[in-house]
Amino acid sequence: MKSVVLVEAKKPLVIEEREIPTAEAGEEIIKVIACGVCHSDIHVADGHFGGPLPLVLGHEVVGEHPELGRVLVYAPWGCRKPDCRQCNAGLEMICANSHEAGVVDDGGYSEYMRVPSRDYLIPIGDLDPATTAPLACGGLTAFRAVKRTLPHLNVPNAKALIIGAGGLGQFAVQFMKKLANVELTVLDMADDKLDAATELGADHAVKELPAGVKYDAIIDFVGAKPTLEAAAGAVNRQGILVVVGLAGGRLEFGVGVIPSEAVLTTSIWGSLDELKELLEFVRTQGVNHLVETIPLDEAQEALDRLRRGEIRGRVVLTVA
Numbered sequence: 001m002k003s004v005v006l007v008e009a010k011k012p013l014v015i016e017e018r019e020i021p022t023a024e025a026g027e028e029i030i031k032v033i034a035c036g037v038c039h040s041d042i043h044v045a046d047g048h049f050g051g052p053l054p055l056v057l058g059h060e061v062v063g064e065h066p067e068l069g070r071v072l073v074y075a076p077w078g079c080r081k082p083d084c085r086q087c088n089a090g091l092e093m094i095c096a097n098s099h100e101a102g103v104v105d106d107g108g109y110s111e112y113m114r115v116p117s118r119d120y121l122i123p124i125g126d127l128d129p130a131t132t133a134p135l136a137c138g139g140l141t142a143f144r145a146v147k148r149t150l151p152h153l154n155v156p157n158a159k160a161l162i163i164g165a166g167g168l169g170q171f172a173v174q175f176m177k178k179l180a181n182v183e184l185t186v187l188d189m190a191d192d193k194l195d196a197a198t199e200l201g202a203d204h205a206v207k208e209l210p211a212g213v214k215y216d217a218i219i220d221f222v223g224a225k226p227t228l229e230a231a232a233g234a235v236n237r238q239g240i241l242v243v244v245g246l247a248g249g250r251l252e253f254g255v256g257v258i259p260s261e262a263v264l265t266t267s268i269w270g271s272l273d274e275l276k277e278l279l280e281f282v283r284t285q286g287v288n289h290l291v292e293t294i295p296l297d298e299a300q301e302a303l304d305r306l307r308r309g310e311i312r313g314r315v316v317l318t319v320a
């Protein structure tokens with residue numbers, strides 16, 4: 001089978017011919033149909049995190065299973081040990097010993113892929129593989145982050161702010177407008193991304209925050225020091241600031257430093273149950289996201305273009 005392999009950090013991916021994996025007890029092998037290219041793939045390719053190399057990237061995978069048909073893969077695989085509190089609560093993405101597809105274990109930039117349990121395969125029926133693949137990370141991460149803001153939006157004249165209108169931000173705009181009665185502002189620097197946010201339902205799309213407006217919920221999909229500081233300055237008392245972006249910014253924290261009783265939290269990927277819930281949401285409500293497809297062989301090109309900010313929505317590798 002053909003696999004696109006990260007052999008060395010910061011070096012171009014290498015196309016290799018490999019043996020098709022065989023399933024050990026409990027495992028499943030799927031034939032990959034489509035695999036999304038996620039911004040975190042760049043961090044793995046650059047060696048910022050991830051398991052030992054060589055590694056096949058890719059954690060947004062739709063494949064064909066011989067009995068289940070087309071499936072979406074839940075990719076943050078926890079330890080599933082009886083004494084793991086997070087795995088027992090169904091929060092495998094927070095497990096201290098998780099081994100994610102395409103980050104620690106081999107993922108979907110390949111013609112075939114090993115999955116440790118059938119539990120992680122969710123049949124997608126007649127949903128389109130290329131547009132469904134990005135739900136596994138981009139969609140799910142935005143879905144969980146939005147759901148965590150909802151208790152704070154159950155107030156009169158609720159206002160929310162989304163920082164960053166790339167792939168995840170565009171998902172979040174739609175989830176928030178459908179799940180909450182909220183006046184939604186989106187902050188980004190790129191005109192095309194602001195246009196996309198407006199098309200998808202944002203009430204305001206801005207390059208600079210209006211002075212004095214406070215938001216009951218803010219999701220920061222960038223996570224750089226300037227965006228975090230802008231967010232902490234704009235969150236309402238008792239509001240929530242959810243940080244998703246991996247840009248590595250830090251904030252001052254303390255009584256009198258942040259607005260009184262504001263909740264500051266990170267949000268990590270999503271649970272298996274949330275991914276099933278998201279698929280149901282997509283089936284019933286629909287989700288509108290821009291997907292560009294590129295053949296598997298051009299995975300490096302896809303990563304490069306994502307790195308240069310040239311992808312307006314999500315880019316998905318298709319496997320012939």
Ligand SMILES: [Zn+2]
Nearest residue numbers: 079084087095
């Ligand atoms: Zn665990």
Ligand SMILES: [Zn+2]
Nearest residue numbers: 038040137138
């Ligand atoms: Zn991802």
